[in-house]
Amino acid sequence: xxxxxxxxxxxxxxxxxxxxxxxxxxxxxxxxxxxxxxxxxxxxxxxxxxxxxxxxxxxxxxxxxxxxxxxxxxxxxxxxxxxxxxxxxxxxxxxxxxxxxxxxxxxxxxxxxxxxxxxxxxxxxxxxxxxxxxxxxxxxxxxxxxxxxxxxxxxxxxxxxxxxxxxxxxxxxxxxxxxxxxxxxxxxxxxxxxxxxxxxxxxxxxx
Amino acid sequence: xxxxxxxxxxxxxxxxxxxxxxxxxxxxxxxxxxxxxxxxxxxxxxxxxxxxxxxxxxxxxxxxxxxxxxxxxxxxxxxxxxxxxxxxxxxxxxxxxxxxxxxxxxxxxxxxxxxxxxxxxxxxxxxxxxxxxxxxxxxxxxxxxxxxxxxxxxxxxxxxxxxxxxxxxxxxxxxxxxxxxxxxxxxxxxxxxxxxxxxxxxxxxxxxxxxxxxxxxxxxxxxxxxxxxxxxxxxxxxxxxxxxxxxxxxxxxxxxxxxxxxxxxxxxxxxxxxxxxxxxxxxxxxxxxxxxxxxxxxxxxxxxxxxxxxxxxxxxxxxxxxxxxxxxxxxxxxxxxxxxxxxxxxxxxxxxxxxxxxxxxxxxxxxxxxxxxxxxxxxxxxxxxxxxxxxxxxxxxxxxxxxxxxxxxxxxxxxxxxxxxxxxxxxxxxxxxxxxxxxxxxxxxxxxxxxxxxxxxxxxxxxxxxxxxxxxxxxxxxxxxxxxxxxxxxxxxxxxxxxxxxxxxxxxxxxxxxxxxxxxxxxxxxxxxxxxxxxxxxxxxxxxxxxxxxxxxxxxxxxxxxxxxxxxxxxxxxxxxxxxxxxxxxxxxxxxxxxxxxxxxxxxxxxxxxxxxxxxxxxxxxxxxxxxxxxxxxxxxxxxxxxxxxxxx
Ligand code: HEM
Ligand SMILES: [Cu+2]
Numbered sequence: 001x002x003x004x005x006x007x008x009x010x011x012x013x014x015x016x017x018x019x020x021x022x023x024x025x026x027x028x029x030x031x032x033x034x035x036x037x038x039x040x041x042x043x044x045x046x047x048x049x050x051x052x053x054x055x056x057x058x059x060x061x062x063x064x065x066x067x068x069x070x071x072x073x074x075x076x077x078x079x080x081x082x083x084x085x086x087x088x089x090x091x092x093x094x095x096x097x098x099x100x101x102x103x104x105x106x107x108x109x110x111x112x113x114x115x116x117x118x119x120x121x122x123x124x125x126x127x128x129x130x131x132x133x134x135x136x137x138x139x140x141x142x143x144x145x146x147x148x149x150x151x152x153x154x155x156x157x158x159x160x161x162x163x164x165x166x167x168x169x170x171x172x173x174x175x176x177x178x179x180x181x182x183x184x185x186x187x188x189x190x191x192x193x194x195x196x197x198x199x200x201x202x203x204x205x206x207x
Numbered sequence: 208x209x210x211x212x213x214x215x216x217x218x219x220x221x222x223x224x225x226x227x228x229x230x231x232x233x234x235x236x237x238x239x240x241x242x243x244x245x246x247x248x249x250x251x252x253x254x255x256x257x258x259x260x261x262x263x264x265x266x267x268x269x270x271x272x273x274x275x276x277x278x279x280x281x282x283x284x285x286x287x288x289x290x291x292x293x294x295x296x297x298x299x300x301x302x303x304x305x306x307x308x309x310x311x312x313x314x315x316x317x318x319x320x321x322x323x324x325x326x327x328x329x330x331x332x333x334x335x336x337x338x339x340x341x342x343x344x345x346x347x348x349x350x351x352x353x354x355x356x357x358x359x360x361x362x363x364x365x366x367x368x369x370x371x372x373x374x375x376x377x378x379x380x381x382x383x384x385x386x387x388x389x390x391x392x393x394x395x396x397x398x399x400x401x402x403x404x405x406x407x408x409x410x411x412x413x414x415x416x417x418x419x420x421x422x423x424x425x426x427x428x429x430x431x432x433x434x435x436x437x438x439x440x441x442x443x444x445x446x447x448x449x450x451x452x453x454x455x456x457x458x459x460x461x462x463x464x465x466x467x468x469x470x471x472x473x474x475x476x477x478x479x480x481x482x483x484x485x486x487x488x489x490x491x492x493x494x495x496x497x498x499x500x501x502x503x504x505x506x507x508x509x510x511x512x513x514x515x516x517x518x519x520x521x522x523x524x525x526x527x528x529x530x531x532x533x534x535x536x537x538x539x540x541x542x543x544x545x546x547x548x549x550x551x552x553x554x555x556x557x558x559x560x561x562x563x564x565x566x567x568x569x570x571x572x573x574x575x576x577x578x579x580x581x582x583x584x585x586x587x588x589x590x591x592x593x594x595x596x597x598x599x600x601x602x603x604x605x606x607x608x609x610x611x612x613x614x615x616x617x618x619x620x621x622x623x624x625x626x627x628x629x630x631x632x633x634x635x636x637x638x639x640x641x642x643x644x645x646x647x648x649x650x651x652x653x654x655x656x657x658x659x660x661x662x663x664x665x666x667x668x669x670x671x672x673x674x675x676x677x678x679x680x681x682x683x684x685x686x687x688x689x690x691x692x693x694x695x696x697x698x699x700x701x702x703x704x705x706x707x708x709x710x711x712x713x714x715x716x717x718x719x720x721x722x723x724x725x726x727x728x729x730x731x732x733x734x735x736x737x738x739x740x741x742x743x744x745x746x747x748x749x750x751x752x753x754x755x756x757x758x759x760x761x762x763x764x765x766x767x768x769x770x771x772x773x774x775x776x777x778x779x780x781x782x783x784x785x786x787x788x789x790x791x792x793x794x795x796x797x798x799x800x801x802x803x804x805x806x807x808x809x810x811x812x813x814x815x816x817x818x819x820x821x822x823x824x825x826x827x828x829x830x831x832x833x834x835x836x837x838x839x840x841x842x843x844x845x846x847x848x849x850x851x852x853x854x855x856x
Pocket of ligand 2: 485486489532533535536
């Protein structure tokens, strides 16, 4: 029995120079590039921090820290969901996998809804995209992150439907691992953004 | 067994069946074969090369005589902007991709790249970007802010002192026309960036992970090394300009404030983000040519490359240093003396690894049995022209003389020596060198030599004289000038030179086409070459190698063919002798190759539709955005579910 599995495994995996799959190296490479995307956005945000274009009321004072903290917490919990989904599929527990992957997608969607809600509130209070360099940088950075979460949710749903149609099993579960890498990355970036955008100004305001 | 359920027709997912055509137009649209994709890159690149060349000729006709009114100032601005953009993004980058695609997998003994469908996706997205960019011809004008497009000059409407932007009249309409052009620039380059980023990831994974057994990193051919370095440069440089373009897009279309000082924005930020990409870009453009030269010179000197390790590390060093020097483009922007000095110094440092490379090429030639084929002539020509360009660049890194030279024709001369002299000469050498591998036939050598000498003369007449024009004070980006400054005669000669270049390029393209039918049959290894790509048939079968070669040395093929005789010379191992290459025919069906797919091409279609949506407003915009994203996202979904042709394999 054991022999059979190794024979199968060697048939499935093509020989690779580094002993890792192409997909995994590809994902790490892509994430390396993503670091610079977000690096450029965050730098631009920091450069434009405080440039309110003569409209002082349009500032971090608008931010609702408790609200955003909750949605940040939900996003971080979704990383846990991802881990549980991965371990379920690796154990071969397809049902648990589907539950956890959907839960992860749900948590991502909750975060997105929170972001959309926040944006509407800000716009209603007068902080629009074109108000000041500060507001432009804020919307572009958080919006870019939001697009990443959206793409992530779409990928999670793809995983779910692949599992439903029987195309995702413990044998080819590596794709879950790779999409998990992406998902964790997007979460980690959010921690940086959340700190830079919401927490640091809050610190300053309360000093 | 957990056999994957076969969903052919019966499950109703007929559209998910993989296309099977192997001939005809459809097979090209759906191909995932890196060699076919490489050839398509070549055709597309040559098309854009001709377009940008014609643009350059129009500019030169305009400047041939003083006070010419052949082109309006507005048209002149559009033409030089598009000339620069096209040459950099639609010729330089894909010319690299042409060779990376075709040659690199062969050189490392792989059957294909790591992600064949992603590779096709890159190509089609690249085409979509080109179509989008040039759709300005019918949409109210092409971008006209220079290829670096300095904001906020580019986001407001001229006419301004520097003559960068002239909108098209004045007032609200002019503003709309102009911002439309800037939208083309920002969105078009973002689409092109997606394509380039995807292929960078693809090439990195391919090189790191798909080498033939025994091919360690330090046994890789220099060309493959340069591919790897370029891919990493792209991976880290593109995001920076990507974000700048993303900001520009929102600034132009939705009124965001980034670069407009009147609203608190910072125009210098654009310059930093642009050159943080723009300088590594220079190396992105020339390193592939360095790689090509490093293949040609050893082959035609019958010697291994001199200082292989130094060659590789010089490439890596260029890759790293390329990051530290971007702001030498900004001395004139007033960064202060400390920053200016720092960037001036690092700029001079980068001359060191470049010098190492030149030294190693000369060292390879030294004492070699040199054969002056067309490929070799172009390689040597590229080294010589690039060296001249590098020297005029060093004078550039000295801050005071930079003030003098910035925005004069001296600069135009300098960067054409680097880009045209280094990149284009090198790439043409690559065309002559690898043509027999790709087509099985040799190109005409007599024509090749005429091609080389006319190009060399035309090139030096055109750009050599521009140095003088610059030193005598002629600024760049002016659409005309008055007689009496002593510029008339030089300008006229330069224009003749430009037409000589054009004639020479026409001869090259003719040679490429005619030799397809008429060229002498080449055989598998016409040059007595050294690297693995020459071990397979010419043209290679779609699976590249019947048997993946086992690599035991740098210059693997050479060692298999030659042994050292008692007198210390290389002698050819007789056919059939130990280690000789055996080209074996195999049944196609024995080797499982990636299947064709329509989805890469289809997903590319949605991107320009989303781009054009930004030119509209209201419901139409929403509808177009929705249609575009449904096409793209839908195709990607289908891509994820696409079964392979032989189910249950
Ligand atoms: C037929 C050969 C060529 C001719 C006659 C030519 C001519 C010119 C001229 C006259 C300009 C300056 C326009 C101005 O400042 O008013 C220019 C700009 C430029 N050229 Fe070329 N060129 C040629 C080939 C190339 C090639 C092969 C490349 C790069 C691969 C290239 C890249 C550029 C760039 C980046 C600019 C700057 C555009 C800008 O200022 O925005 N050119 N060229
Ligand atoms: Cu530079």
